[in-house]
Amino acid sequence: xxxxxxxxxxxxxxxxxxxxxxxxxxxxxxxxxxxxxxxxxxxxxxxxxxxxxxxxxxxxxxxxxxxxxxxxxxxxxxxxxxxxxxxxxxxxxxxxxxxxxxxxxxxxxxxxxxxxxxxxxxxxxxxxxxxxxxxxxxxxxxxxxxxxxxxxxxxxxxxxxxxxxxxxxxxxxxxxxxxxxxxxxxxxxxxxxxxxxxx
Amino acid sequence: xxxxxxxxxxxxxxxxxxxxxxxxxxxxxxxxxxxxxxxxxxxxxxxxxxxxxxxxxxxxxxxxxxxxxxxxxxxxxxxxxxxxxxxxxxxxxxxxxxxxxxxxxxxxxxxxxxxxxxxxxxxxxxxxxxxxxxxxxxxxxxxxxxxxxxxxxxxx
Numbered sequence: 001x002x003x004x005x006x007x008x009x010x011x012x013x014x015x016x017x018x019x020x021x022x023x024x025x026x027x028x029x030x031x032x033x034x035x036x037x038x039x040x041x042x043x044x045x046x047x048x049x050x051x052x053x054x055x056x057x058x059x060x061x062x063x064x065x066x067x068x069x070x071x072x073x074x075x076x077x078x079x080x081x082x083x084x085x086x087x088x089x090x091x092x093x094x095x096x097x098x099x100x101x102x103x104x105x106x107x108x109x110x111x112x113x114x115x116x117x118x119x120x121x122x123x124x125x126x127x128x129x130x131x132x133x134x135x136x137x138x139x140x141x142x143x144x145x146x147x148x149x150x151x152x153x154x155x156x157x158x159x160x161x162x163x164x165x166x167x168x169x170x171x172x173x174x175x176x177x178x179x180x181x182x183x184x185x186x187x188x189x190x191x192x193x194x195x196x197x198x199x
Numbered sequence: 200x201x202x203x204x205x206x207x208x209x210x211x212x213x214x215x216x217x218x219x220x221x222x223x224x225x226x227x228x229x230x231x232x233x234x235x236x237x238x239x240x241x242x243x244x245x246x247x248x249x250x251x252x253x254x255x256x257x258x259x260x261x262x263x264x265x266x267x268x269x270x271x272x273x274x275x276x277x278x279x280x281x282x283x284x285x286x287x288x289x290x291x292x293x294x295x296x297x298x299x300x301x302x303x304x305x306x307x308x309x310x311x312x313x314x315x316x317x318x319x320x321x322x323x324x325x326x327x328x329x330x331x332x333x334x335x336x337x338x339x340x341x342x343x344x345x346x347x348x349x350x351x352x353x354x355x
Binding site: 051052055058062063 | 319
């Protein structure tokens with residue numbers, strides 16, 4: 001799934017831009033972006049173990065928490081900030097979202113779509129919290145405490161006057177949905193969404 | 200002796216010495232050396248006295264008292280780093296109680312505030328302040344990775 005997510009992000013990002021990858025884990029995306037493009041990439045990662053791996057690989061990464069530490073960055077510090085599959089795990093998604101668009105020119109946000117037909121069906125038929133490839137945890141072990149649908153997300157952006165510049169809808173294999181009809185009913189058909197935001 | 204205690208950590212002392220006795224089977228309840236840790240600290244203390252002039256410590260501690268980086272510029276610590284071209288790597292050790300992680304993070308925050316290029320790593324170790332002098336694998340690899348990437352960047 002991630003690989004394709006990465007490819008889309010790479011296409012969105014412009015040459016010579018300053019980037020912050022929030023929740024960069026072991027730096028896979030930063031390394032991927034470094035390969036094809038000239039970028040000034042930084043990372044913020046909550047797990048110290050992952051941070052150490054990143055720095056060992058020569059990446060500029062600091063240990064920190066998206067919920068608490070974005071405040072220390074001045075406005076428009078970055079051309080792009082990336083929050084890939086992490087928004088749903090933050091304590092305060094609305095605050096984080098506003099911080100993202102404050103510290104960057106463009107924010108790239110992706111998250112699993114809880115409104116996908118598969119999730120809806122699992123809940124409807126089985127009557128238990130859905131588990132899938134993009135939502136692999138049980139309800140009691142999941143870090144995803146703020147799951148939302150694509151529709152929910154758009155509403156939140158709207159409420160905060162955050163402009164959605166580009167939208168990508170992905171199927172369960174992480175592939176971009178091309179069929180225009182399926183694309184139109186994205187909240188029902190896509191497994192995850194990726195958005196480029198601006199304020 | 201007192202200073203030497205601060206270079207190590209509680210865990211390291213516990214692991215190395217515990218309440219082990221020095222060349223004896225039972226306590227003497229006197230003022231002579233009963234515990235291994237006493238003997239160790241006495242030895243370290245003596246080594247320091249032999250190696251360094253006590254006056255040099257007076258000068259060093261005074262210099263440290265007068266050192267006040269944030270006051271050098273208006274706006275404090277973050278303005279010290281403004282427009283810096285330097286690539287930073289801040290490293291702290293979990294059991295270092297002379298330079299705790301909290302203060303390292305303060306430096307990192309002020310570097311972020313001026314968009315400096317900074318990495319921050321905290322190394323898990325029980326070797327205390329002395330860890331940076333010892334063969335600490337995680338620490339060595341971090342420094343190696345950072346230097347290598349920086350050298351690559353400037354075409355070294």
